[in-house]
Amino acid sequence: MDNREVLVDIKNLRTFFYTEDGVVPAVDGIDLSIHRGEVVGLVGESGCGKSVTALSIMRLIPNPPGKIIGGEIFFHGKDLLKKNEEEMRMIRGDKISMIFQEPMTSLNPVYTVGDQISEAITLHQKIDDVEAKRRTVEMLHLVGIPEPERRYSQYPHEMSGGMRQRVMIAMALSSNPELLISDEATTALDVTIQAQILDLMRGLQKKLGMAILIITHNLAVVAEMAETIAIAYAGKIVENASAKEIFKSPRHPYTYGLLASIPKFTEKKTNEPLPAIEGMVPSPYHMPKGCRFNPRCPFATEKCREEEPEILELTPGHLVRCFHPIES
Amino acid sequence: MATRLVEVQNLKKWFPIKGGVFGATIASVKAVDEVSFFINQGETLSLVGESGSGKTTTGRTMLKLLQPTGGKIIYKGKDITNLTPNQMRPLRRNMQIMFQDPYGSLNPRMPVGDIIQEPLDVHSIGTRKERRQAVATMMETVGLRPEYEKRYPHEFSGGQRQRIGVARALVINPELLVLDEPISALDVSIQSQIINLLQELQQRLDLTYLFIAHDLAVVRHMSDRVAVMYLGKIVETAENDELFDHPLHPYTQALLSAVPVPDPEVKRERIILQGDVPSPVNPPSGCHFRTRCPYAMPICKEQEPLVIEVAPGHTAACHLLTKK
Ligand SMILES: Nc1ncnc2c1ncn2[C@@H]1O[C@H](COP(=O)(O)OP(=O)(O)OP(=O)(O)O)[C@@H](O)[C@H]1O
Ligand SMILES: Nc1ncnc2c1ncn2[C@@H]1O[C@H](COP(=O)(O)OP(=O)(O)O)[C@@H](O)[C@H]1O
Ligand code: SF4
Ligand code: SF4
Ligand SMILES: [Mg+2]
Numbered sequence A: 001m002d003n004r005e006v007l008v009d010i011k012n013l014r015t016f017f018y019t020e021d022g023v024v025p026a027v028d029g030i031d032l033s034i035h036r037g038e039v040v041g042l043v044g045e046s047g048c049g050k051s052v053t054a055l056s057i058m059r060l061i062p063n064p065p066g067k068i069i070g071g072e073i074f075f076h077g078k079d080l081l082k083k084n085e086e087e088m089r090m091i092r093g094d095k096i097s098m099i100f101q102e103p104m105t106s107l108n109p110v111y112t113v114g115d116q117i118s119e120a121i122t123l124h125q126k127i128d129d130v131e132a133k134r135r136t137v138e139m140l141h142l143v144g145i146p147e148p149e150r151r152y153s154q155y156p157h158e159m160s161g162g163m164r165q166r167v168m169i170a171m172a173l174s175s176n177p178e179l180l181i182s183d184e185a186t187t188a189l190d191v192t193i194q195a196q197i198l199d200l201m202r203g204l205q206k207k208l209g210m211a212i213l214i215i216t217h218n219l220a221v222v223a224e225m226a227e228t229i230a231i232a233y234a235g236k237i238v239e240n241a242s243a244k245e246i247f248k249s250p251r252h253p254y255t256y257g258l259l260a261s262i263p264k265f266t267e268k269k270t271n272e273p274l275p276a277i278e279g280m281v282p283s284p285y286h287m288p289k290g291c292r293f294n295p296r297c298p299f300a301t302e303k304c305r306e307e308e309p310e311i312l313e314l315t316p317g318h319l320v321r322c323f324h325p326i327e328s
Numbered sequence B: 001m002a003t004r005l006v007e008v009q010n011l012k013k014w015f016p017i018k019g020g021v022f023g024a025t026i027a028s029v030k031a032v033d034e035v036s037f038f039i040n041q042g043e044t045l046s047l048v049g050e051s052g053s054g055k056t057t058t059g060r061t062m063l064k065l066l067q068p069t070g071g072k073i074i075y076k077g078k079d080i081t082n083l084t085p086n087q088m089r090p091l092r093r094n095m096q097i098m099f100q101d102p103y104g105s106l107n108p109r110m111p112v113g114d115i116i117q118e119p120l121d122v123h124s125i126g127t128r129k130e131r132r133q134a135v136a137t138m139m140e141t142v143g144l145r146p147e148y149e150k151r152y153p154h155e156f157s158g159g160q161r162q163r164i165g166v167a168r169a170l171v172i173n174p175e176l177l178v179l180d181e182p183i184s185a186l187d188v189s190i191q192s193q194i195i196n197l198l199q200e201l202q203q204r205l206d207l208t209y210l211f212i213a214h215d216l217a218v219v220r221h222m223s224d225r226v227a228v229m230y231l232g233k234i235v236e237t238a239e240n241d242e243l244f245d246h247p248l249h250p251y252t253q254a255l256l257s258a259v260p261v262p263d264p265e266v267k268r269e270r271i272i273l274q275g276d277v278p279s280p281v282n283p284p285s286g287c288h289f290r291t292r293c294p295y296a297m298p299i300c301k302e303q304e305p306l307v308i309e310v311a312p313g314h315t316a317a318c319h320l321l322t323k324k
């Protein structure tokens, strides 16, 4: 199988939010491993716990109301959940960096983009301002921003969405991280700009060799980018396999239904209805008993309504959380 | 023979930008600039393009929710461009619009039954009892339980709110529906439910759609014909399969090639466009696309390319097509 060293190993992560309306089991059994230099896609619908997983790795869960209540996140074999805040500060933005869902909220509007990247660089590396500025211009150039010297002194609002996303990538990569987490980094962008950014990320990954965790709800984006894909549903990973396997022989009924339901860009128009998944995503305050997908699953049995399935390795490297997996 | 339900000719919508001490108009956002298309009875014309290209403004101007700056709107053979709001009233009920945002477009303080009934009240259609009956039937049609009529929008999921939007738009039996990104805000597994609903209703009620969307896979699935917009202009129009299989305009080609496909074994040739969409206040001279076009020639800067019919029903505006 994959003989690269395991970089990140998440085991049974559980992160809950304790709100006025009740307990939200946002992440309730996420298992995921990422090898050195591997591109892993984490896919799922809104609210299934993708961002909370990313924030848990970064140890940025707001507390209160959130709390990591169980599991382990090994990074180079050491559990990040056992590190103190000081140790985490050294890792965050250095060995692990993240690009957030909304670039406008993660860039400071009152500083120029150049100063923000320089500051991120000097936070982790002992270099002077002149050198930091030189490195920043180099990073801006690397992510394809034209006239990087001039752009250095611009403010975030003076840039387009795609340009800001490039700045975010430049900032995230300035420390030469071993893991880059990209949380819906291209979702808000137009397709032609999305293609630019994905192309850029692919190129930089080849060149710099970092591992990437790509978080998205867009199956097509992970099909293009990821080697390995994890499908999340209602706070749990329900299927995890190579991208090829996931698309060719999905074994979990949810993955199967999702793939069948999306219209195919390459197929001619028909008047047939799409094979839709009935019902809707459960409310986090009222998770169904047993398998969380059972109210929408065409294969659900009595057992599914009573017991929760474990995630099992059905064939080498193909993990599925289901009592009645679809035949491959 | 297909009958034309609606047609726009050289439609223009410019938004003035005021400035200076006297608030004079100093420039204009050319949101829609000389756009022409038609939609046949019962068909779906999709309008695609990047954000800010003018899709929403085109839809709203076609319905005269915005007064056009220039051009003509012809509805069922009648020029409605300069009708007054009063003269428009009887026509209004035939044309409805459904918005992108299932959260912002419903009044949060109104029970959904009243929200759906409102267009009937506005147009004074039917008796009180008939209106109530129409609402119940409509709720069933779109897959909402009629007994939910007393509930408020926040008690519904995104997909259900979008169904409320559909019910409200359809309750007065319109002929033409502008669907402005009706599924973009929905969860992936809910999108297919709404797509199916829209298609089923179209066939059942003989509806005509102007479908505005940026997800090209959905556009391919839904449309009879497709028009591609770039910076206030329609650059190419064709039948669905013709456009997707034989795109002629360099922008359409780039747009289609940029779409990621959900199959890791398909490796597609990709045209990566450089740079961003320019501002519609100061669009480039000549061809608006020339600053990003990989084939731009000197003439593209000097002359605006004309829309020409390349094959029956397939039109495009690019100098490459007239050069030969
Ligand atoms: N600060 C918070 N307080 C309370 N609940 C929260 C908080 N942050 C997240 N949640 C809840 O945790 C669950 C998972 O949220 P998360 O942000 O991880 O979703 P996601 O998979 O990233 O969705 P999206 O695709 O919409 O970004 C949701 O039910 C969400 O409402
Ligand atoms: N009321 C308005 N006033 C000024 N500019 C507007 C207004 N509405 C839209 N615009 C501008 O017109 C252009 C086209 O907008 P829009 O039709 O909303 O595009 P799309 O729907 O394709 O994203 C954009 O540049 C937008 O900012
Ligand atoms: S465990 Fe049962 S309900 Fe859950 S996905 Fe499998 S078959 Fe469906
Ligand atoms: S007219 Fe010129 S710039 Fe415009 S699309 Fe054609 S080749 Fe490109
Ligand atoms: Mg998220």
Ligand SMILES: [Mg+2]
Pocket (backbone or CB within 6 Å): B055, B056, B057
């Ligand atoms: Mg719009």
